[in-house]
Amino acid sequence: MGPRWKGKGAEAKALADPMSKIVLKLQSSLIQSDARGILCGSSVLLAAEEEQALLFGRAYFGHPIVNADKDRQWFQLGMEEAFFLCYSLKCLKIAGEDKRLKDDQELWQCMKSKKAGFPVFYKAYSHLRTKNWVVRPGLQYGADFVAYRHHPSLVHSEYAVLVSSEGDAEANGRLKLWSDVHCTLRLCLGVVKTLLVLTISKNGDDDDSPSCLANYMVDERTVTRWSPEQSREEDTSDDVESQARE
Amino acid sequence: MGPRWKGKGAEAKALADPMSKIVLKLQSSLIQSDARGILCGSSVLLAAEEEQALLFGRAYFGHPIVNADKDRQWFQLGMEEAFFLCYSLKCLKIAGEDKRLKDDQELWQCMKSKKAGFPVFYKAYSHLRTKNWVVRPGLQYGADFVAYRHHPSLVHSEYAVLVSSEGDAEANGRLKLWSDVHCTLRLCLGVVKTLLVLTISKNGDDDDSPSCLANYMVDERTVTRWSPEQSREEDTSDDVESQARE
Incomplete structure (x- = not known):
């Protein structure tokens, strides 16, 4: 089963704008702004300026939260998402509810204890x-x-x-x-x-x-x-049996 | 969610022909013919004359097997189905592969060991x-x-x-x-x-x-x-809260 693109042109759009590059851009943006998230229950909250918020949306990390902050868009990240940005991409620092930044080791222990x-x-x-x-x-x-x-x-x-x-x-x-x-x-x-x-x-x-x-x-x-019905007819082009016979 | 009848008249047909009566007819028919099944692997095989075969189909026990026996229709019963006819409805006797009839106790032990x-x-x-x-x-x-x-x-x-x-x-x-x-x-x-x-x-x-x-x-x-969306609007007719208020 291949990818099911949503309408005409979607595949071309995706090819022209690879996800790897979008994530790289988000990573640079977060490093540049010295981004900090707050661990809150089982998720991490984070505020982003307009341009960064767009990158969050394009890279599809977390989901935007409606709130009264007009200048910044807040995002709620799942634990794996937050730890990925923090530990694997090194572009996010995370503080506990005491507002003190956690190092990788502390964050790891904390997330293990929550999930x-x-x-x-x-x-x-x-x-x-x-x-x-x-x-x-x-x-x-x-x-x-x-x-x-x-x-x-x-x-x-x-x-x-x-x-x-x-x-x-x-x-x-x-x-x-x-x-x-x-x-x-x-x-x-x-x-x-x-x-x-x-x-x-x-x-x-x-x-x-x-x-x-x-x-x-x-x-x-x-x-x-x-499916027995689908698999009953032998496909002579490249199935295992014909390969074995060659 | 109620029953989804298959087309017009299906519900009336079902009402006019209750399943309880169909099963009773099958039971009588099996008792009359002193029906015997053969335990074979994890299912029970059984041959039925034309009229009995129709009752099997109407009561929907087992499934018919295609074979060369022109006079009788063979059925394959699952273990629960066979034991139900044997132990609960007392209308079927079951033999092992050695062709010796098993009593309820033996059959029970045998089915327990198979499933x-x-x-x-x-x-x-x-x-x-x-x-x-x-x-x-x-x-x-x-x-x-x-x-x-x-x-x-x-x-x-x-x-x-x-x-x-x-x-x-x-x-x-x-x-x-x-x-x-x-x-x-x-x-x-x-x-x-x-x-x-x-x-x-x-x-x-x-x-x-x-x-x-x-x-x-x-x-x-x-x-x-x-569904939070569906459950958000209060249905005042007969929900728990309104009952509690009465």
Whole structure:
């Protein structure tokens, strides 16, 4: 299943304006303005001037919040989004509710304490964002994330992402039962997405510091329904059997 | 969400021909013919003469199998279906692959060994069948069963049924994670069914004989999505708040 672009010209628009460059621009802008977010519950709040707000929108991080501040647009970032800007892109500093800036180590501990399985979810999130996918919460589709090839105004999300981990009970509870597998695949079919299962191997139990992320391996697997009817006729062009015969 | 009848007149047809009576007719027919099924893998095979085959179709037990036997129609029954005809309706005898008839106790042990969680699934199945619902496998919708108000030719299935049990790991793995809950509800919305969760309380660990079923309690719960937009306007006619005020 390929990308489903939203109308004519959307693909060309996306090609002319790669997501990698938009994120780079946002990164520069945040570094230049010495951007600071405030950790508030399970999200990070951040104010942006007009131009920066546009870049937030184009890179599709967080969502804008309606408030009375006329000069600046406030954004609410999810924990993975905020940590990605902070730790991976080094363009955001985050303060706790006491207004004191947290270093990477403190922020990591704090996010781990707020969200079970954060290290594993973050690895999955940053894995996809680093590959220039736009990654958003997937709860609406019963997934952990959804991934878009470009901005959601140009293209429908292509993948429903489930995060799984061998060592982590929190992120590990799905797809154990056939009924769950069928449910998930049937829903993906209904909403025209491909199920992407990211399995994180931890190579060690130590997750006290975010440096452990370098040891995490990500295994990408897409799961699709097998239709006996569709698979019955042999495709002689490039299927496994014909290749084996060559 | 009410029943979705298939076309005009379907509801009247169903009313004129209650499922309870159809099942009674099938029961009499099976008793009269001293019907015997053969346990074969995880299903029970059974041959029916023309009139009985029609009753099987109308009561919607099992599915017909294409074979070379011109005089009789063969049916393949699922384990819950076969055990229901055998144990609850007392109208079917079942032989093992050695052709020797099994008594209820032997059959129970045999089905338990073939399907993890069989006692709990059977309780759920028989609970719904006894209330004259037509109960079919629900795997296509990621559920344990689907339930129809009458024959599937007249009405769409109304409930996707998930079976849960406090003491039974096998039947107990679903809806533990929010992503699973959302996935299931979103799918139910897509296929216009209501999610029905049947929770079986066992009252004791002894399931060596089918008589334990009498001690099983069934808790019925339907789960629907809550839409803040829909729920914002107060419906003054019969909502909880207005009742409380009275």
